[in-house]
Amino acid sequence: xxxxxxxxxxxxxxxxxxxxxxxxxxxxxxxxxxxxxxxxxxxxxxxxxxxxxxxxxxxxxxxxxxxxxxxxxxxxxxxxxxxxxxxxxxxxxxxxxxxxxxxxxxxxxxxxxxxxxxxxxxxxxxxxxxxxxxxxxxxxxxxxxxxxxxxxxxxxxx
Numbered sequence: 001x002x003x004x005x006x007x008x009x010x011x012x013x014x015x016x017x018x019x020x021x022x023x024x025x026x027x028x029x030x031x032x033x034x035x036x037x038x039x040x041x042x043x044x045x046x047x048x049x050x051x052x053x054x055x056x057x058x059x060x061x062x063x064x065x066x067x068x069x070x071x072x073x074x075x076x077x078x079x080x081x082x083x084x085x086x087x088x089x090x091x092x093x094x095x096x097x098x099x100x101x102x103x104x105x106x107x108x109x110x111x112x113x114x115x116x117x118x119x120x121x122x123x124x125x126x127x128x129x130x131x132x133x134x135x136x137x138x139x140x141x142x143x144x145x146x147x148x149x150x151x152x153x154x155x156x157x158x
Contacts, residue, residue, distance in 0.1 A: 003027055003040075005020060005023050005024065005044050005047065005048060006023070007019050007020060007048050013144050013145075014144050014148070016048060016049070017144070017148035018148075020044060020045075020048055021148070021151065021152070024040070024041065024044050024152070025155065027040060028040065028041065028155045029155070034156060034157060034158050035067070035068060037155065037156060038055075038056045038067055038068040038129075038156060039068035041056075041131075041152060041155070041156075042054050042055045042056065042068050042069050042070045043070055045070075045133065045149075045152075046070035046071065047070075051071070051133050051134065051135055052071060052072075052110075052112060052113055052134045052135050052136040053069065053070070053071030053072060053074065053109075053110065053113065053132070053133070053134040054069065054070050054071060054131075054132070054133045054134070055067060055068055055069020055070060055071065055074065055131075055132060056068055056069065056121070056129050056130065056131055056132070056156075057078060057085050057129060057130050057132060058128070058129045059089070059127060059128050059129060062079070062080050063077050063078060063079050063080065064077065064078040064079075064080075064085055064086060064089060064129075064130060065077055067129065069132075071134070072109075072110055072112075073109075074109045074110075075107055075109040078107060082105060082107065083105060083106055083107035084097055084100070084103060084106060084107070084116050084118045084132070085107075085118050085130050085132050086107075087105075087118075088118040088119070088120050088130050089120060089127050089130055092120060092127060093120065094117065094118065094119045094120065094146050094149070094150055095116075095117070095118050096116075096117045096141050096142070096143075096145070096146055097115055097116045097117070097141075098115055098138060098139045098141075099114065099115060099138050099139070100113055100114060100115060100116050100134075101114075103116075110134070112136050113134040113135070113136065114135060114136055114137055114138045114140070115134070115135045115137060115138055115139060115140040115141055116132065116133065116134045116135070116141070117132075117133050117141040117145055117146060117149060118130050118131070118132050118133075119131045119146065119149045119150050119153045120153065121153045121154075121156045122153075122154070123156070123157060123158050128156070128158045129153075129156060129158075130153075131149055131152070131153045131156075133145070133149065
């Protein structure tokens with residue numbers, strides 16, 4: 001069955017997230033396959049917010065491995081504690097980076113990425129993945145993104 005996310009024009013960022021959640025959450029809740037859910041979440045976020053890159057890295061042993069995403073080709077593996085994704089995993093909290101060039105140890109999968117937010121995916125208190133979102137604009141992300149992306153990441157169940 002084809003799904004379509006409809007977001008009205010001229011509303012605030014928070015209202016876009018709220019409207020998206022009303023439509024996307026039932027789709028995710030009705031599907032038990034985690035990869036399918038990550039794929040639909042990535043696609044919806046990319047389509048609605050026009051992010052440069054959005055996707056998931058999945059914890060496999062002691063590294064993050066590229067999962068479902070939307071955007072240009074990406075880094076395939078990230079070590080624990082490395083880059084923004086590995087740091088969010090290590091610190092077990094969201095990380096918002098206004099300018100990736102100022103983040104020590106930033107891993108540049110694309111030189112076009114200018115700002116980034118990474119939100120851990122917790123399952124039974126353990127990080128199983130991270131949701132990574134990049135923008136080609138500086139200072140693109142804020143507390144609104146962190147709040148709603150954290151909620152969305154909470155839907156992922158391994």
